[in-house]
Amino acid sequence: MRVLVVEDDPGIADLLVRGLRRAGYTAGSVSSGHQALAAAPEPDVVLLDLGLPDLDGVDVCRRLRRRSDVAIIVVTARGEEGDRVAALDEGADDYLVKPFGLAELLARIRAVLRRVHPVDASGPEVLRHGPLEIDLRTRKVTVAQREVALTPKEFDILESLAVDPGRVVTRQEILERAWDAHWYGPTKVLDVHIAALRRKLDVPGLVETVYGRGFRLGTADADPAGPVRR
Template structure:
């Protein structure tokens, strides 16, 4: 895929460009936020550092997101929880903290591009897992032919998972997308809603727990 790397550190940039090229991608590196704002339309994915010399990477992220749906993966040294939440809330599709393992980076790149393609290419946005059918636009859930009534928050939790079927979603990202700010959300609230949601679906394994990370709508259920 065509990858725009926005990174001001020459050593990091050179290593990433070489590694991405060796794995079949077509990387181009720029060092400034202004260059990302003018070039992003020509790429399938942005790898965006936040510590840029001309402007903060979060501002670059917000500006790109206002005009384009290109997948954006933040790749930065800022690993505190508040920075991660701000990055995701500003429109990042994923967030990785340096130093990053190459295999994980490549997997995350594929995942965000795949999710982006699914969002733009699915007309009716109906997700089916076994005999569970989730209509994201109609906000309707059907299990084995019967409608299941969910609260607004229960459906919101399920919708976040259903929009990424088969992909692990962190607890933090779930809380951020459903409650608006994972930094302030109470973790126990998510646990309660997931328990209620699983009971109503009555399909063990449909929502799989990824220990120490989050959850996944399991395609193998």
């Protein structure tokens, strides 16, 4: 799957491209509307900012849609209803307002691809980090080629950390992803699942606690000749 990021802020573009590549996509970026329209080969997904230096993003969306059924997801700081309506009316498949988490963006991409390219979207999407491998389609997890049986909640927690290794994911973000979008219950339930996840993965330092903030996926390497080490 080829994803084109159309974003004139190089810092944001770089973060998105790196996150997409870690998630298994072929990703690149351009910084203007004309570059987006001239991109070749044509991508499967376009992440389109509206505030471009040469063309309005809505106009780029319109031109892309006239010639192609490429999946278009608007990613912009413009959250007004009028902007949303204009982009969706011109053919955008989804609309995401900055700031947003990478996990949500990847979920939006998967949802759009299921609607637009159901055959292409059926292929496996694998996250890899050190000895850890996560197949998002089959929900299979392996550590140094050892399959790990996780509960649905444990898998969702691990996925929320693995989509952007190293980034601190807050407790609330994990609870909203793994339990409910409006979770108001006790957060200690998360600690129980994190402890179980660590036991099953059996990789010291892989799931790190960042006190007062949340959790993140740390750095860990597998020693193919022996035990897993940090």
